[in-house]
Amino acid sequence: MTLPTLHGRAAWIFTEDDYDIDLIVGIKNIKITDINELAAVTMTSYDPDFAQSVNKGDLLIGGQNFGYGHPHYPAMRAMRHLGVAGVIAESFSPGFFRGEISMGFPLITCPGIRATTQRWDTLQVDWERGVVVNQRTGQTLPFEPWSSTERATIEAGGFTPYLKARLARERAAAA
Amino acid sequence: MSYTMTEKILARVAGVPAVRAGDEILARPDFVIAYDFPGYTDVFFKEAKEEFGVDKVPSPERFVLFIDHMVPAAAPKEEELHKITRAWGKEQGVPVHEREGIGHQVSAELGYATPGAFAVHFDGHVSQLGAFGTLAMGARKSVLETFVSERMALVVPGTVKIEVTGTVQPGVMARDIFHHLVRVMGPSSCRFKVVELCGPVIDAMSIEGRQTICGQAMFLGATTMLIAPDAKTREYAKGRAKIALDPVYPDADAHYDRVVTVDVSDLAPIVVAPPSPANTRDLTEYAGLEVHMGYLGSCASGRLEDLRVAAQVLKGRKIKPGFQLHVVPTSQAIMSQAASEGLISTLVDAGAFISSSSCDYCYGRIATMTDGQRAVSTGTLNTPGRMGSADSEIFICNAAVVAASALEGCITDPRPYLSNTEGSAA
16 A cells, blocks of 8 residues: 655645634534535635635645644545645644544644745655655655554555454454 | 553553553553544444444443433434434443533543543543543544454553642632643643643642643643542542552653643633633733623533532622523532532522533533624633634633623623632632
C-alpha cells in the first residue's frame, strides 16, 4: 500500500491559532448529515465562492493547534466532498488529529507552513524526502513523521480498512 | 529505572515489563466507555458485525454504555438510536445506564474510575476519570478496535507535570484554576501529552474539583490528565472499584517532558470569553456585561460543590426577572443528594429552572439561545453557536459567577455574595 499523492493548491489559509473547525460549516449546521446540504454551507462565512473555486486535490493550511475545541466530523467530511485532499498545519489538536487520520484524511504537521504559503500556491508533499515543497517559491519545509499506525491507516484509506488488514495479518501469523 | 504513572499503567495493560513515552504498543483497556451518539456507537455496532464479522465484543464485562445525550428524546429518530443501544447492550451483555446522569460522572460513581486502570472512550472529556488516578483517554475512532479485538494500538504519550501551589482565594473554584492553567501555559502547551497534576492545591482540593480540572484536559491540548491517588481517592474507590488493582504512583525521578509550577494565590474568578476555551480573561474585564441566560451543569461542573455555592449565593434572593437560569445536576445521585441538603428548594425559590441530568443543555439542543443573547455557563465549550444561534455568545465561568450573574442580569463577581463564609468556596 502506498501513501496518497498530495499535490494541490492551498485553497484556504486558516491563519488563526486554536482554530475550531466547526466554524467551517457553522455550529448550527454540524447536525446536518446530508453531504450535499453540508457542502452547500461550507466556508460560506469566509468565501461564498469557496465551493466553486476549490479543485480536487486542493489542500488547506492551518495554524497552531488546528482543530481545537470539540473535533466533530462534519467540517472535514464536507471538505473531502468538495475535493480537499488534506490539511497541512503548524500543529494539530490531538482529538482532531486522531479523528481525521482515522477517516483516512492526511493531516501533515509542518512548522513554518502558515507564514510561507499564500492562497492558491501549489504545494506538494514529498513522502520520500519528508518535506512539503512550495512550487511558487521553491522552498521546502520538513514535516513531522507519523507513527507507524497513523501511516498504515492513511495507506489503507482509513481506520476500518487498516484494522481489517492488521487483524487478518495477525490471524495468519498465528495460524 | 523510574516511570511516570502513564508508563506504569500502560506497561501493565500492554503485558510487558516496561514501556517508555514514544513506544508503539498494543494495550488492553480495562474499560471501554461510550455514550450513544449518531455516527459513533451505532457505527461501531454495525462495523463490528458487518466489516469484521464479530458478533460478540471481546470481554463484554469491560464495556459500559450511557444514554445521556438526547435525553429525553425530542424526535423519533433520537429514540430509535437509544432503542438500538438498549438492544445492543442486551444482546452483548453490556450494561446500558440510562437517565442516571452524564456518563463521565456516572462512570466514576459506578466504579469504572478504578485507580490505576486504563479506560478508553471516543470522547475526550472522559479524561476526568484521571481525578481518581485512572488513565482515561478519548481515542476517537480507535475505540472501534476494542469492539473487535482485546487490544488496541497506541503510542505511549509523554508527560507534563503541573504542580499547583499557593492559597486559593475565596470565590475561586476548580473551574477558575483550570482556565488559569490554560492562560499561563497556553492552549496547546500539552499537545499529545498526559498531564500529571499535583501540588498542595490539588492535595487540598475535593474529588469534585479534581474531576472538573481533569475533564478539561483537551483544552490544554492534552490527551488526558491524571492525579496520583491519595486518601480521598482511595476512600471514594472503596466498595466501588470494578476491578482489583494496586494504585499507581509516579516514581520520584520519573522523566517529564516539562515540569511547570503555577501559583494561584493571586487568582480571582475568571471568565472564558468567546470564541474558544483558549480565551481566559479576568472577570473584571467583563463585569457588568448584560447576560440573558445562565447554565449550571455539564460534565465539567454541576456537582454538589457547584450546587452548594450557587445555593449560597441565591439563598433568600430572586434572580433578575426575565433571566433564564438552568440548573442541571451532573447526575441523578447528585440531584438526590442536593435535594436532601435542601439545595434544590433554595435554587427553585430563587427562580432557577431545574432539570434532571442530561448533556443536552451544553450544546444547545435545549435551552437554545437566539440572536443577540448571551449566556454565563459552566458548560464545556464557548464556540459561537454552541448553545444556539451563531450570533449568541457564551462566557464560561464558575458556578458562583453563574448564580451571581443570574441575580444581577450581568456578569457579576460573586465574592460579595459569599463574603459571610470563610475560606475557599470549593
